[in-house]
Amino acid sequence: MxxxxxxxxxxxxxxxxxxxxxxxxxxxxxxxxxxxxxxxxxxxxxxxxxWTGVAASDQVRDAGNTIVRSVAGQSIIITRDDDGELRAFRNACRHRGTELLEDDCQLSGTIRCPYHRWGYSLTGSLIATPRFDEYPLEGFDRADYGLHPVRVEAFAGVVFVSLEAEVPSVAECMGDLGLRLAGYELDxxxxxxxxxxxxxxxxxxxxxxxxxxxxxxxxxxxxxxxxxxxxxxxxxxxxxxxxxxxxxxxxxxxxxxxxxxxxxxxxxxxxxxxxxxxxxxxxxxxxxxxxxxxxxxxxxxxxxxxxxxxxxxxxxxxxxxxxxxxxxxxxxxxxxxxxxxxxxxxxxxxxxxxxxxxxxxxxxxxxxxxxxxxxxxxxxAQAPGDLRIPDGDPADDLDLFGNGVNPLPYRPA
Ligand code: FES
Ligand SMILES: [Fe+2]
The missing domain is CATH 3.90.380.10 (Naphthalene 1,2-dioxygenase Alpha Subunit; Chain A, domain 1)
Structure with missing residues (x-):
């Protein structure tokens, strides 16, 4: 074959x-x-x-905790903004495309491009364009040049990133796993x-x-x-x-x-x-x-x-x-x-x-x-959002495939 x-x-x-x-x-x-x-x-x-798991939630617990990870060969910045929201962005400056961050780091409020010092807030907004005001550009609006956002979610103590807009939330994709693990409070x-x-x-x-x-x-x-x-x-x-x-x-x-x-x-x-x-x-x-x-x-x-x-x-x-x-x-x-x-x-x-x-x-x-x-x-899959979520076992206290019966099975609350 x-x-x-x-x-x-x-x-x-x-x-x-x-x-x-x-x-x-x-x-x-x-x-x-x-x-x-x-x-x-x-x-x-x-x-x-x-969704791809990229880190433990604790690695981006506090404002400015920042990691850089590769997902499908693409570089992604994952951070926690000042309001406590998880954020993820493409790791490329909106000016001329320079890699913004090389490695995990602690940021104090700004993602600063090393090339011409364009600056972005931790929500991804473009907030600094040095010397652009010396010759104002017709119709240039910083709001049009924020960092490209990427989907990011925490689930079961893990941070996940998705480059695909159509895929349902991690919790939905993982079916009953969130319920199963809820008692541990892994986040x-x-x-x-x-x-x-x-x-x-x-x-x-x-x-x-x-x-x-x-x-x-x-x-x-x-x-x-x-x-x-x-x-x-x-x-x-x-x-x-x-x-x-x-x-x-x-x-x-x-x-x-x-x-x-x-x-x-x-x-x-x-x-x-x-x-x-x-x-x-x-x-x-x-x-x-x-x-x-x-x-x-x-x-x-x-x-x-x-x-x-x-x-x-x-x-x-x-x-x-x-x-x-x-x-x-x-x-x-x-x-x-x-x-x-x-x-x-x-x-x-x-x-x-x-x-x-x-x-x-x-x-x-x-x-x-x-x-x-x-x-x-x-x-x-015919389309990116075309997701088949597999069924699970009918219950956890069954002898399926000869594994025996769990004496203390998980039971849905
Ligand atoms: S490429 Fe980032 S400021 Fe110029
Ligand atoms: Fe093993």
């Missing part, structure tokens, strides 16, 4: 294997992970036409640490690996002690996300996940569980009772991805000691290192030539199948 070079990815025919039910479907072809043309089409369709959680990893694998391999616990026993022997295979259940309602839960989260001899105090006021189910949610396309969110481990994926090339790893802690009156935090952070770094090794190896196999699509284990890999179908939906 020579997929790749001449495949029309906007046609349903290209996605025939993944469009079968999970127990009959085939995995995605190698081209989806390795082909430059596919990568470019994916940047132009998926990442330009949907109040604080950033504790951030690290970046450059991974030699396609971004989808990192997400797919996150979505399935099939590999847990063999790739993560230590993680399997606190997040036992037998304690994994479905956590998947309607929405553009794939989820699973570990209930209960166990403790081990090193207290990897229990060294820090839990968030206040959690439900019995939230307080006992680890929630593992892959929001389409690029947000990987692990929510434990006492911390969040967030990964944001930025595709750099078919076989290269920047992973921003962020640890959030619930707001506590007393600070959490470095020692208590380090136990959890180092545990995640070990797990992440194991995942990076295996996804890089996955990438090498997919680029080596000769791979033909395989099959999914429904119990462990139904989320991977769901995710691939969301991808297919974006490629085959």
């Amino acid at each position: 020579a997929m790749g070079m001449h495949t029309d990815w906007s046609s349903e025919i290209a996605w025939g294997g993944i469009r079968q039910p999970v127990d009959a479907a085939h995995t995605l072809p190698a081209a989806c992970y390795a082909d430059q043309k596919f990568f470019e089409a994916e940047q132009a369709t998926v990442f330009s036409s949907f 109040t959680w604080r950033l504790r640490e951030e690290r970046s990893f450059e991974i030699r694998a396609n971004w989808k391999l990192i997400s797919e690996n996150f979505q399935e616990y099939y590999h847990l026993t063999w790739v993560h022997p230590d993680l399997a002690k606190v997040s036992r295979v037998a304690d994994h259940y479905r956590y998947q309602g309607p929405g553009m996300y794939c989820g699973q839960t570990t209930t209960p989260v166990s403790s081990d001899e090193r207290d990897d996940w229990t060294a820090m105090p839990p968030a206040a006021g959690l439900t019995e189910s939230d307080g006992a569980s680890g929630r593992f949610v892959a929001m389409f396309p690029n947000v990987l969110l692990s929510v434990l009772p006492n911390h969040v481990f967030l990964m944001l994926l930025e595709p750099l090339a078919p076989g290269r991805t920047l992973e921003r790893a962020i640890w959030l802690l619930p707001p506590h009156e007393a600070p959490v000691s470095e020692h208590a935090f380090a136990v959890t952070r180092d545990f995640w770094i070990d797990v992440n290192t194991e995942d990076i090794d295996i996804v890089q190896r996955n990438q090498r196999g997919l680029t080596a030539g000769g791979y033909t699509p395989g099959r999914y284990s429904p119990r462990f890999e139904e989320p991977v199948h769901r995710f691939a179908n969301m991808l297919a939906d974006r490629f085959t």
